Structure formats: C-alpha cells, structure tokens
Amino acid sequence: MKHVVIIGNGIAGTTTARHLRKKSDCRITLISDEHPYFFSRTALMYVYMGHMRFEDTQPYENWFWKKNRIDLIQSRVIKVNTAKKEILLQDITRIRYDDLVIATGSKPRILPVPGNHLKGIQGFYFKKDLETLEMDTISLLKQEKKAKRVVVIGGGLIGIELVEMMYSRNIPVTFIVRDALFFGKTLSEKESNLLTKHIQSHSGIDLRLDTNLLEILSEHNSEKVSAIKVQFQDQKPEVISCDLVLSAIGVQPNIDFLNSSKIEVSKGVLVDNYLQTNIQNVYAIGDCAELKNPDPFRNSIEAVWYTARIMGETLANTIANNFAMKYTPGYWFNSAKFFDIEYQTYGNISAKIQGDESRFYWEDNSQMRSLQLNFSKIDKRVLGVNVLGIRMRQEVFEKWFKQNRKIEYVIEHLQDANFDAEFSKGFEEEVVSYYNKKYNTSLKSRKRSWKRIFSKF
Amino acid sequence: MLQRIHDIKILLRIKKLGLVLFLKGLSIFTALIFFVNFKASNQEITDYFLDQSIDNEVFEVKLKDRLNLINSCNIFQFSDVISNTLETVNDSYKSNKQWDKVVWISPQQISFDLAKKNTTNFIVQHSWKIFFMTIGLGILGSLLYIYANAVLEKSKGIYKGAIYKHKSTNKGWIAWLTTIYLIGFYLILYFRPNWAVNWTFIIDPISEFLNGQKASQWFLYGFLYCMVMLVMGVRMLIKYQNNNYQKIRTICVVFFQIVFAFLIPEIMTNLGLPAYDFKNAFPLDYDFFFDWNLDRLLSSGNIGLFILVWGVFLTLVIVPIFVYFFGKRWYCSWVCGCGGLAETLGDPYRQHSNKTLNAWKWERLTIYSVLLFSLFMTLVVLYTYIFNANEFLGFSAYQVRGSYSFLIGSWFSGVIGTGFYPIFGNRIWCRFGCPLAAYMGIIQKFKSKFRITVNGSQCISCGNCSTFCEQGIDVRSYAQRNKDIVRASCVGCGICSSVCPRGVLKLENIPLNCSSSKKI
Numbered sequence: 001m002k003h004v005v006i007i008g009n010g011i012a013g014t015t016t017a018r019h020l021r022k023k024s025d026c027r028i029t030l031i032s033d034e035h036p037y038f039f040s041r042t043a044l045m046y047v048y049m050g051h052m053r054f055e056d057t058q059p060y061e062n063w064f065w066k067k068n069r070i071d072l073i074q075s076r077v078i079k080v081n082t083a084k085k086e087i088l089l090q091d092i093t094r095i096r097y098d099d100l101v102i103a104t105g106s107k108p109r110i111l112p113v114p115g116n117h118l119k120g121i122q123g124f125y126f127k128k129d130l131e132t133l134e135m136d137t138i139s140l141l142k143q144e145k146k147a148k149r150v151v152v153i154g155g156g157l158i159g160i161e162l163v164e165m166m167y168s169r170n171i172p173v174t175f176i177v178r179d180a181l182f183f184g185k186t187l188s189e190k191e192s193n194l195l196t197k198h199i200q201s202h203s204g205i206d207l208r209l210d211t212n213l214l215e216i217l218s219e220h221n222s223e224k225v226s227a228i229k230v231q232f233q234d235q236k237p238e239v240i241s242c243d244l245v246l247s248a249i250g251v252q253p254n255i256d257f258l259n260s261s262k263i264e265v266s267k268g269v270l271v272d273n274y275l276q277t278n279i280q281n282v283y284a285i286g287d288c289a290e291l292k293n294p295d296p297f298r299n300s301i302e303a304v305w306y307t308a309r310i311m312g313e314t315l316a317n318t319i320a321n322n323f324a325m326k327y328t329p330g331y332w333f334n335s336a337k338f339f340d341i342e343y344q345t346y347g348n349i350s351a352k353i354q355g356d357e358s359r360f361y362w363e364d365n366s367q368m369r370s371l372q373l374n375f376s377k378i379d380k381r382v383l384g385v386n387v388l389g390i391r392m393r394q395e396v397f398e399k400w401f402k403q404n405r406k407i408e409y410v411i412e413h414l415q416d417a418n419f420d421a422e423f424s425k426g427f428e429e430e431v432v433s434y435y436n437k438k439y440n441t442s443l444k445s446r447k448r449s450w451k452r453i454f455s456k457f
Numbered sequence: 458m459l460q461r462i463h464d465i466k467i468l469l470r471i472k473k474l475g476l477v478l479f480l481k482g483l484s485i486f487t488a489l490i491f492f493v494n495f496k497a498s499n500q501e502i503t504d505y506f507l508d509q510s511i512d513n514e515v516f517e518v519k520l521k522d523r524l525n526l527i528n529s530c531n532i533f534q535f536s537d538v539i540s541n542t543l544e545t546v547n548d549s550y551k552s553n554k555q556w557d558k559v560v561w562i563s564p565q566q567i568s569f570d571l572a573k574k575n576t577t578n579f580i581v582q583h584s585w586k587i588f589f590m591t592i593g594l595g596i597l598g599s600l601l602y603i604y605a606n607a608v609l610e611k612s613k614g615i616y617k618g619a620i621y622k623h624k625s626t627n628k629g630w631i632a633w634l635t636t637i638y639l640i641g642f643y644l645i646l647y648f649r650p651n652w653a654v655n656w657t658f659i660i661d662p663i664s665e666f667l668n669g670q671k672a673s674q675w676f677l678y679g680f681l682y683c684m685v686m687l688v689m690g691v692r693m694l695i696k697y698q699n700n701n702y703q704k705i706r707t708i709c710v711v712f713f714q715i716v717f718a719f720l721i722p723e724i725m726t727n728l729g730l731p732a733y734d735f736k737n738a739f740p741l742d743y744d745f746f747f748d749w750n751l752d753r754l755l756s757s758g759n760i761g762l763f764i765l766v767w768g769v770f771l772t773l774v775i776v777p778i779f780v781y782f783f784g785k786r787w788y789c790s791w792v793c794g795c796g797g798l799a800e801t802l803g804d805p806y807r808q809h810s811n812k813t814l815n816a817w818k819w820e821r822l823t824i825y826s827v828l829l830f831s832l833f834m835t836l837v838v839l840y841t842y843i844f845n846a847n848e849f850l851g852f853s854a855y856q857v858r859g860s861y862s863f864l865i866g867s868w869f870s871g872v873i874g875t876g877f878y879p880i881f882g883n884r885i886w887c888r889f890g891c892p893l894a895a896y897m898g899i900i901q902k903f904k905s906k907f908r909i910t911v912n913g914s915q916c917i918s919c920g921n922c923s924t925f926c927e928q929g930i931d932v933r934s935y936a937q938r939n940k941d942i943v944r945a946s947c948v949g950c951g952i953c954s955s956v957c958p959r960g961v962l963k964l965e966n967i968p969l970n971c972s973s974s975k976k977i
Binding site: 040050053168170306337342393423451 | 705
C-alpha cells in the first residue's frame, strides 16, 4: 500500500488528505508541529475578539481523522532525504514515504529595521501568536498607565484584522501603512478612499498612510519595545511611543527545513504545472509552492486560502490516479473583510487600468458600497469585478466571463448576480441609471431570473 | 481618542446603572413572593365552594376551622394548611373507598384562588407603584443597558460582541445563576402557581382592562413573555440594525406574540368568546383536540366552529403550503411564540447549541419521538371523545394526555427548553422536541423551495456560521464543500448569513426545477 506523507495540516494539506481518502485506499500521514488537528487560521482573530472558542475553528470533530484513516503526527520535520525517500522528525524518528507532499504554508516576514529583536514585537499567524497576544493584551489592559497604544505595521489583510482586534478591546492603535493608498496594490484609488474613510470612522484608530517604519526603540537598558520611529513621505521622522508592535508586513514560504535537501527552491518550493518539484513523487502545494510557469495575470506564489484548496484537490487526483493532473486555477477570485465592509473580487481586475481596458465605477457613499467592472475597450467584454459592501454570485460572474458577456449585458443583469441577504436595499437600478448617464445609453435593469442563474450556459 | 475614552466612561456608567436598575426590579419582584399575609374568611370560603361547585361539607367545615385558627401567614403557610386539610379529608375517603367524595381539584389551585380573594393587601392597593418598581424597573434597566452596550460596541455591521468573554454568555457563573432562576420560575409557574399569587396582583389592573378578570398565573406568564420579547426585540433591532432581514423578522415575531398570542385571546375572553391563539398550530398546540377544548368550541356557536375548522386547516393546508414556498422559517422564526422567545431572549445564547454529529443523531431520535407521541395522544383522545370511551387500545386518554402535558408540555418545552437557554442554547425545545417543527422539517427536507445557498468556493472554513447556528447545524461543513444546505432543522433565522465574513451564505427560495441543477 502506497504511503503518502503530507507535511503541514493547513487547508492545502488537509484538502489533499481528504480528497485522497475519497479516491484512494493508500496510507495517509498528516504531520503538523503547530496543532494536531486542522483549524482555520483565518478564524484566529475571532477567537481573540471573543466571538468563538479555539475549538470552534476546527472544521472536523476529532474522531474524523481516525474514522477516515488519516494518521496524525504532531512533530516538526527537520530533514527530507529524497534519495532514501525518507523524512526525519524532530524526535529523530524516520518516516518512509512513497509520495511526499510539502504543504508547510507561510511564516510572517520579519521587520527589516533596527530593533526588530525587541520584546513586545510579534506577528499574528500561528496559534501561539494568538496565545502570546492574548497574554500581552491582558497585561496591557491591567496596567494603570493612561496612554496605552499598540502599533500595527503593514496594510495587508492581517494588518487590518489586527487593527480591528485592538479596536474590539478598546486599545488605541496606530496603523502604519507604507503605500499612499490603503490596499492600493489591489484596489483603485476610489475604492481605497472608501475603505480609508470607513477605517477612520472608528475612533481610536490612527491610520498613517504613505509612512515608513524606520526603527523600533526601547528605553535605556531595556529589551522591551517603547516606541517606533516612522517617517511620513520624506518629512522629518516622528517617534510614536507604544506598548506593543504588531507586525503584518506579509508572509513568505515556510521552507527552511528543505535547505539541506535536493529539492529545488527559490522563494518557495519550485513546482511545475502538475505541482511536482524537481524530484519525482515530491510535490508542493499552497502558500509554500512557487509555480515555475504561472498563468498570465497570476502570481507564482499565491498565499491565498482558495489557491491552496484548489491545489490540494488537484494533487489528490494526481496521487490517487497515478495520472498527473494539471493545476488549473480557473478565474481568479478572492474575498476579504475590512472592519464591516466585505470585499469580493472575481476575474481580472488590477489596481491600475492596463492596456486596452476600461473601467466602470459606481459608489453609494451613504451605504459604504461600491462596484467596479473592468472591461475591454475593444470588444466591451467584462474581464473582472470588485465589490465592496455588496455580495455577488461567483458562479454567475464566472459564467459571464466564460460567455464573454459585454458590459451592457452585465449592467442590465446585475440582479442575477446579487447575493445580498433578502430585503437588502438593492443597488441595481442606481447602477443602471448611473451607467446610462455616463455612457448615454438607455439600459434597463432586468429582473432576477432563476433560470438564467442556474443555466449551465 | 480622549473623546472616546470619555464617552466610554459615560456609557459604562449608563450600562452599570441599567444593570443595577434591572437587578433592583428583579430583586423586588422576587422578594414579593414572601410578602403579604393571607387569611380567608368563612364567607370567602363558602363563596368559593359555591363558585367551584365543590360539594363537600366536611372539607369546607374543616378548612374553615383550620384557616380560622391561623391569624394571618405568608403564602407558603397558607397553602400548607389548605394542602394538609385536603389531604386528611381525601385520605379518609380513599381509605374508606368513598371515591365519589374525593375532592380532585388541586390544593395549589384552591390556595391560589382563595389567596386571590385577598384584596386589601398592599400590592393590590399600590399595584401601579409596585408595577413600576418591579417590571417597570426591569424594563427601564434593560433598555438602558442594551442602549449603552450597543453604542459601546457600535458597528455598522453585525456585532457579535465578545460573547465568549462574558460570564453571562460563556456558561460562566452568571449563566448558571440565570438558569437556576429561570428553572425556578418555570417550576413555580407549572407546579406551584399559588406561590406566584403576589405577582399576579401587580398586573390585576391590566388583566381587568383586557379580559375583565383578575390576573391568573397564565396571564402573568403571557404578559412577562411579551415584555421580555419586546425588550429583547429592541436589542435585536439595534444589534442587527444593518440587516433588513433580521429587523423585519424580529418585528414580525414580536407582533405575532403580542397581538395574536396575547391580546386577541384576552380580548376574546372579554367578549365572552373562547380564547384562541390563531397562529398556534397543532401539534405544537397539543391540547387543541382535548375534550374540554372541543366541548368549549362546539358550545360557542359559529366562532367556535370557525376556530375548529381554522385549526385543522392551519395544520393540514396552510403550514405545508407555506413551508413549501418559504421553508419552515415562516413559522419558526417569523411567527411562533417559542421561536420568538428564542430569537429575542435567547439570542445571546445561540452559540451554545451542540454541533456534534452525535447531537444531530439525538435530535432526530427525540424530535420524531415527540411527534409520534403527540399524534398517538391525539388519536387516543379523539377516539375516546368520539366513541365516548375511556380507553383506546388499553391506553387511558386521561393518563396519556396527562403524561404528555406533564413531560412534554411542562418539563420539556418549559423547564428544560427555556430554563437551560444560558447553558444549552436557545433552541433546545425547537430542535429536540417541537412536534410541529418535526412535521415542517420533513416537508422542508423533501419538498420545499427553501435552502441556504453557498456562493461558489469562497468559504474560508472560519466557523462563524456553525458557531452561531442556534439549531446546531454544522453549516461550515456544507459551505466549505460548496453544498447548499437543506436541513430539516433549519429555522431560517439567517444569522449564519449575517455573520459570514466572506458573503458565502444566503437564504433563498428557489424553484425546485432550477435548484435541482445545483448539487445539494
């Protein structure tokens, strides 16, 4: 019986194990150092905010693994010997494998500034980060000190989540973002401004855009963080005193343990379009995988939940069927939540207008929601969509992309894509009339049709 | 920031004030049980025996003697004297096998009724003042607390609060105290209504205004039920201020409770009509086919006949048709009184429902057992009624009826179902017991347009949906596989969709021929 060893029990590794079990009878071992059972890392923030308990982040009950004959090992892999097809665990046990899946995910990047070793600096990625932050928060809240402050560095998803977490505990927070626009690498200026306004509407949040972290400071003879030095644009540096520094400047593949192996790595583990590394029967998926030939418009490393899951499903097919299945990620999609504003994106839409693209943007300022469609100037076909504060059906948009639907068609049929809760205030009529005014057309919003929504083509 | 800290301090003070007022009201209300001294004059006893047509002179004389001996005493001693007297009288009859002379009326009822004749006590004299010091303070305090808390956790979206950090909502000691209090209240209500007689004095004027009679323990229960739903409904409206589904649903369910379950039946009583809750469908309304109810309806002319036809029509036609179009949510979270209490008072406890597979197995076993029990009981009751028999297949109608009322009606739906809100979650009864929910669940599962649809592959398995599902459905297990959720137990409260941080879930009524193309 073939033995498949999976290193990492995150969404990539767990998806592989589950789908492998559905399709094959092989022996499956799932190794993780962090926690014996799969949990949803994205939900750690909810545990901190007291919405959930840690056990609620675990999607499967503990009996699930035994019942599905997935062996769990809680340990750290320190070496991979591809010649002997063997891995070495921290406790010096060796495990032989027939297929090896590397799904070790990411680790937070370290702040590249002086003082980054001080106490009171942490990321928010692992379960133990949650525990450390909880303890630090409690002791911070207990202090008599008047002016408490936490600094969050980095305007990505984890950054904004950390800010929300601090806000939920009434801790004043300074939010240092390098870009001039919040989330400006992904969103347009107007979208970014909408979010900035929303973030700033929460009192106690000091958002600093276009600001660089220069140094982390401590009191004399102390190893504890006391302040940070930042610089807005090219102005005079400023010192902000603080009690904790939360770092969220991005993640990088977590693959140090492969240094001594024959597996080819760059930033991540290099894989072909079949998710195989340079060595047969060794695969890499999820955040730690780096595609040698990514699709156009896609990154070689995508540290995204959904990518990891699709990779896991694909690889499970390959291993179970002994027939290499190509990784085809399909249309790009992603989602996030910035405080109370949900964000969804489908298809191809980047921050800046590219080549022969054109954009349609509608915003409802009072409701804090917006819709942006990216379409081709030449044939008017819709290429991608961003929504803030609105929920859209993924399947409907993907169908429209496949059918090369033109912008007018999409504008008229937005009700088909609307996924907002029942009785929500509609936006379609407003969007249509705004479009008509802008492009001098006379489009009409079409009523939702279940037939169209569920038709395959 | 300073402004915010300042605001927070004021809000915390308001919150504290609200809590203090609420607790004051609750303490005075609770303490009222022990106040007021009772006695019954010979004339009152004579009148009462005549009213109730209790034809037993031995008992009457003995009761008068005993009650004359005591000058005045609290309700517990008063009730004890009555119970003891009744017991001695009945015991002697029973040992002599004089079954026809035994007095079957419960001593609690006699105590309640005789105590109720005491109209000169201070609660009756100051009923409005005491109303404001108890129920009034409770309402005022709760509203202040809710308001301050809402502003403190102000958010444009759905706030869930730090629900697992509070002792009242994380099964801490406050939750246990609340549970003990609630259970105590239900035990008194069902089994020692006489102890609650002082509470009924408070709302006698309201009762008299509505139905022309003094308040019974059931009027008290109905009134408090409405007030609790109203106050906690306000909380829901603030909490879900940006979600129209939640707002409309909450207003609807509170409206049906206050108007249909409370006001209309009281006004019907006032008009001399048989009181009836027009939305309470059999088999949840388990005594609809009991002999006393049928007799009552059949002797009330056209309105009685109408109610009889309506009750049957509601269960057999309206309920299934509405479930087909909208799912059982139209009843469970839009109309039903039990559901209404769960959705308002119970909302802070929704996360305690058990999500394990084992709990789901138990749920199916118990809920369908209760459904069968209720149908069997009705069959026995109807058979014995129609054929004027005492038994059906060897089962005594009286006993089957009694055990259902006791086990299911009082213990399951009341004491356990509501008493354990803070520990086991707010839908214990609806999930594990309600026979109407079981009936609608079957239709919802196999023949309904209602489902929770999943938006593509966007689930991040965070578990908010499952955590906040009051029915203990592991919503995430469906969402993360992009499978629509079609579950018999779903009451369509819509909270999973509201708390989803990625816009993955939506409650929808989809034509069956369309949705069949999407995997379920």
